Amino acid sequence: MSQNYPAMAIVIIGAGIGGLTTALSLHAAGFPDIAVYERAEKLRPLGVGINLLPHAVRELTELGLGERIGKRGVAPGTLAYYNRFGQPIWSEPRGIAAGYRWPQVSVHRGRLQMELLAAVEERLGPGTVRTGHRLLAVEAASAAGVGGPFGAATAGRAGGVARFAAAGGEVAVAAEVIVGADGMQSALRRQWYPGEGEPVWNGLTLWRGTARMPGFLDGRTMIMAGDAGQKFVAYPIGAPDADGNAEINFIAERRTRGFAGENADWNRAVDPQPIIDLFRDWRFPWLDVPALLAAAGEILEYPMVDRDPVDRWTHGHATLLGDAAHPMYPNGSNGASQAILDARTLAFHLATSETAAEGLAAYEAARRPATTALVLSNRRQGPEQVMVLAHERAPRGFAHIHDVLTPDELTEIATGYKKAAGFHPDALNNRPSLTPPGALDNRPSPASPRVPGLVDEGRFRE
Structure with missing residues (x-):
């Protein structure tokens, strides 16, 4: 049985962070006919913590979602790097404290996705996201073209047809533009690059989870400790409760050989004890890593993978976006932000x-x-290179980091990554808006003062 929905001007494949933000962005830019097709039968708030860097928070703010997303997470004020002995290597302010006009936000990935989904349903309508649709192929449309927001300019030009497997049979949807935002295992990317194979594993395995624990350091610091062989990352993604406990997101990382590496499932829950044993000596004055791991309700295992860059994202009127276009290692906390x-x-x-x-x-x-x-x-460790160099030059620790790395080296690594990732404060603060002229204006008025109480907590006006 074949079912054909009415032609949509723009079809988005995938209802993750990238796909939902694309729908909201296109709607704000004035496109009226948008549909999102998602493989999962039901969207649920899955995952663990992620970071939205200031360049991404700017875009969400200009979509009118800044305060809404900010309330779901925590704005870290500091990022601090340590070696595996807990000795400080480098720290820097983040977000507003670093001179940005927008904060960094640490938030649970699933909660962020649900907020974006709610915004899509509010603004574009409850039928915009259609679950239970697995992409089969994208094909060229007839030369007659498809009508839509591009108007007469595209009359007679080829669009595309996306074909999906759904419960009622195959579904064919015609559109002027098709966006593949279907993640690391993108079906659209696989269609165009059938010989690419599986993602490339770099030998590192990640164990991720959350736990409710008393806050560490000042309660708003994101820490990274370790080196190229073993590392631990932790940061709060929720405000402290009345007892002073907050939801802490963690990532434990180890270079492995057969322990749990290349055959790991994306969401495989594992026995926490072997991971606790790997970090049994990582007890710092400001954080007990084994205790944090032991307090987690569940630990999920992931291989650290990416894909080689491709030299083309767009074929006809279809293109790739987010992890489908450029899956990257999580060094630098940039995956969701880039989408x-x-x-x-x-x-x-x-x-x-x-x-x-x-x-x-x-x-x-x-x-x-x-x-x-x-x-x-990110394959060269991104800003986390400071930990790699510190370990290479002083594997047993140091009296002071400047005996190992000069201040200029440390600054150059941190500043260079910000420039490469597009979130150096000067460049970001002065870059023109990506809101098209005449679009729905969700940006804050330049005359609107910030509310001090909100800034202090990492909140900000829309």
């Missing part, structure tokens, strides 16, 4: 170009070189 930047950039160029083809070309030209550089930088 949000993709979404806003795509909407901007589609809204300001004469044709869909020109808009897609401009989007790819703006985003593909930048994300390719970021994927390769």
